[in-house]
Amino acid sequence: MPDAFAFTRLPDPSRQKLTLDFEGVAIEASVGDSVAAAVLAAGHRLTRTTPVGGSGRGPYCMMGVCFDCLMEIDGEQNRQACMVEARDGMKVRRMRGARPLAEARA
Amino acid sequence: MSRGVPLLIVGAGPAGLAAAAAAAEAGVTVTLLDNQSSPGGQIYRGLAAGGAAREALGVDYLGADYLKGLPLIDAARREGIAHLGGASVWEVSRERRVQATRQGKVEAWQADRLILANGAMERPMPFPGWTLPGVMTAGAGQILLKASGLLPQGRVVLAGSGPLLILLASQYLRAGVTPAALVETTPGGRLGQALSLLPGALRAPAYLTKGMGLLRAVRRIPRYRQARDLRAEGGETVEALSFTAQGGRHRVACDLLLLHQGVVPNLQITRALGLAHDWDDRARCWRPRLGDWGASGIDGIAVAGDGGGIVGAAAAALQGRLAGLQAAHQLSALSADERDRRAAPVKRALAREQAARPFLDRLYAPGEAFLSPADETLVCRCEEVRAGQIRAWVGLGCSGPNQTKAFGRPGMGPCQGRMCGLTVAEIIAKERGVSPAEVGYYRIRPPILPVTLGELASLEDDADHAEAL
Numbered sequence: 001m002p003d004a005f006a007f008t009r010l011p012d013p014s015r016q017k018l019t020l021d022f023e024g025v026a027i028e029a030s031v032g033d034s035v036a037a038a039v040l041a042a043g044h045r046l047t048r049t050t051p052v053g054g055s056g057r058g059p060y061c062m063m064g065v066c067f068d069c070l071m072e073i074d075g076e077q078n079r080q081a082c083m084v085e086a087r088d089g090m091k092v093r094r095m096r097g098a099r100p101l102a103e104a105r106a
Numbered sequence: 107m108s109r110g111v112p113l114l115i116v117g118a119g120p121a122g123l124a125a126a127a128a129a130a131e132a133g134v135t136v137t138l139l140d141n142q143s144s145p146g147g148q149i150y151r152g153l154a155a156g157g158a159a160r161e162a163l164g165v166d167y168l169g170a171d172y173l174k175g176l177p178l179i180d181a182a183r184r185e186g187i188a189h190l191g192g193a194s195v196w197e198v199s200r201e202r203r204v205q206a207t208r209q210g211k212v213e214a215w216q217a218d219r220l221i222l223a224n225g226a227m228e229r230p231m232p233f234p235g236w237t238l239p240g241v242m243t244a245g246a247g248q249i250l251l252k253a254s255g256l257l258p259q260g261r262v263v264l265a266g267s268g269p270l271l272i273l274l275a276s277q278y279l280r281a282g283v284t285p286a287a288l289v290e291t292t293p294g295g296r297l298g299q300a301l302s303l304l305p306g307a308l309r310a311p312a313y314l315t316k317g318m319g320l321l322r323a324v325r326r327i328p329r330y331r332q333a334r335d336l337r338a339e340g341g342e343t344v345e346a347l348s349f350t351a352q353g354g355r356h357r358v359a360c361d362l363l364l365l366h367q368g369v370v371p372n373l374q375i376t377r378a379l380g381l382a383h384d385w386d387d388r389a390r391c392w393r394p395r396l397g398d399w400g401a402s403g404i405d406g407i408a409v410a411g412d413g414g415g416i417v418g419a420a421a422a423a424l425q426g427r428l429a430g431l432q433a434a435h436q437l438s439a440l441s442a443d444e445r446d447r448r449a450a451p452v453k454r455a456l457a458r459e460q461a462a463r464p465f466l467d468r469l470y471a472p473g474e475a476f477l478s479p480a481d482e483t484l485v486c487r488c489e490e491v492r493a494g495q496i497r498a499w500v501g502l503g504c505s506g507p508n509q510t511k512a513f514g515r516p517g518m519g520p521c522q523g524r525m526c527g528l529t530v531a532e533i534i535a536k537e538r539g540v541s542p543a544e545v546g547y548y549r550i551r552p553p554i555l556p557v558t559l560g561e562l563a564s565l566e567d568d569a570d571h572a573e574a575l
Contacts (some may be wrong), residue, residue, distance in 0.1 A: 005361040010255035032155050037254045045239040048118045052490040058239030062246035065227045067520040
């Protein structure tokens with residue numbers, strides 16, 4: 001569920017809208033958004049829990065350096081969501097803890 | 107299997123774009139790799155993507171300097187330059203073989219000449235609570251604005267030091283968002299310490315004029331100075347920033363906390379290459395040791411722009427141009443005389459551009475508490491190692507960042523030390539009473555970005571098996 005936080009988007013008629021599925025809920029984004037930007041724009045700051053301590057994290061640097069925005073994108077785990085361009089119909093989930101080995105093989 | 111190319115450039119920010127243009131103008135075919143889909147780097151992020159509509163918006167809220175990227179981007183859109191966006195470079199070898207993942211496949215190039223223009227990253231700003239969701243860098247806030255036109259709707263607090271923090275505050279104001287607070291962590295007395303460097307900086311008056319203008323523009327924001335003992339508070343996400351300033355403890359509620367304390371070179375590639383790096387005590391970071399034209403000490407590999415030491419966008423473009431001219435000369439596309447003729451005005455402009463840097467470095471040097479933070483602070487975000495653990499290991503005889511890995515894995519998570527390396531070195535150096543130059547840095551090895559076996563296997567798909575093996 002979204003937390004209380006949100007962004008507003010400056011109007012840009014040159015950019016088309018698209019829809020992602022985040023944790024089973026449709027969220028709207030713009031062409032050119034990274035997945036991390038799309039998820040933040042929809043009001044979600046917590047985007048993973050850590051493998052070590054289980055603490056909540058969200059995107060920090062937005063430029064591929066910090067690896068704190070790791071999410072599952074179209075079934076592939078631990079993707080850097082700030083470095084993946086959002087595409088219509090993408091399925092995005094939070095990474096919860098470590099990547100499970102059994103699931104990775106399935 | 108790798109494609110042979112005369113000149114390959116890693117990074118399409120100011121330095122990489124200018125290097126590409128200079129070499130292509132001399133008739134060299136250029137391959138320009140970048141991890142973003144469109145050129146411009148982080149400084150001109152989003153500028154190339156949106157056409158006229160974004161240009162009009164850009165003038166309004168991002169300021170005129172943002173549009174200075176347009177000529178650079180246009181100059182690199184010429185025949186002879188293949189811009190390959192979305193390329194995550196994960197290995198650069200001393201033999202100039204470059205491997206990257208692009209659109210889910212691994213591609214490899216063998217370059218006669220290589221220019222590394224991989225730029226800067228923000229210096230991590232560790233203090234208790236900085237890992238909470240909703241705490242991001244000021245650069246991240248600016249990327250959301252440039253690339254997606256996103257403005258925070260809730261309460262936003264900006265904290266730290268350095269020009270980018272003030273610039274972002276002014277951009278938010280122009281776009282109609284008034285931050286709840288600007289919490290400056292620059293320690294007292296810095297202006298006095300920097301004053302002796304001011305005459306040099308006056309040779310580059312544009313920086314100072316712009317800076318003064320920005321400081322005036324942000325006066326509407328509630329401002330706290332010389333703040334210390336910062337703590338981001340919250341449960342699941344950030345709820346407030348508390349700090350000590352102006353004689354008391356303050357707590358400012360926020361939904362988004364944006365941090366900044368300067369930028370440092372992104373050294374992952376130059377480290378993995380095994381280049382010599384020198385500690386820069388004024389800028390509190392390492393930089394690769396470079397010669398004329400950005401020569402790295404490895405045959406055919408040069409470094410240009412902020413990745414070789416922070417110089418800023420304008421100087422980065424000039425350094426890129428010089429590296430591009432030299433590569434063209436080495437590839438026999440330019441005589442030495444012609445190279446020097448084209449380089450002369452660039453070198454003069456570069457000297458002017460760099461004049462303000464020592465003053466700015468000294469003025470905005472991070473406070474000691476953010477270089478070597480309090481014991482409870484998470485320093486390694488990936489492996490969740492606290493400053494106090496590192497101090498305890500030094501007591502047990504741990505002498506440098508590489509040794510800490512045996513004690514508790516800092517630097518061994520997915521970011522490969524990008525977020526903790528400088529802090530771990532500073533903490534150990536302070537505990538031992540020596541310079542970070544002496545304790546050194548993590549040994550960085552390729553792949554510098556994760557690459558899956560599936561992606562690796564794709565390299566062979568197009569390849570002659572015998573050659574691939």
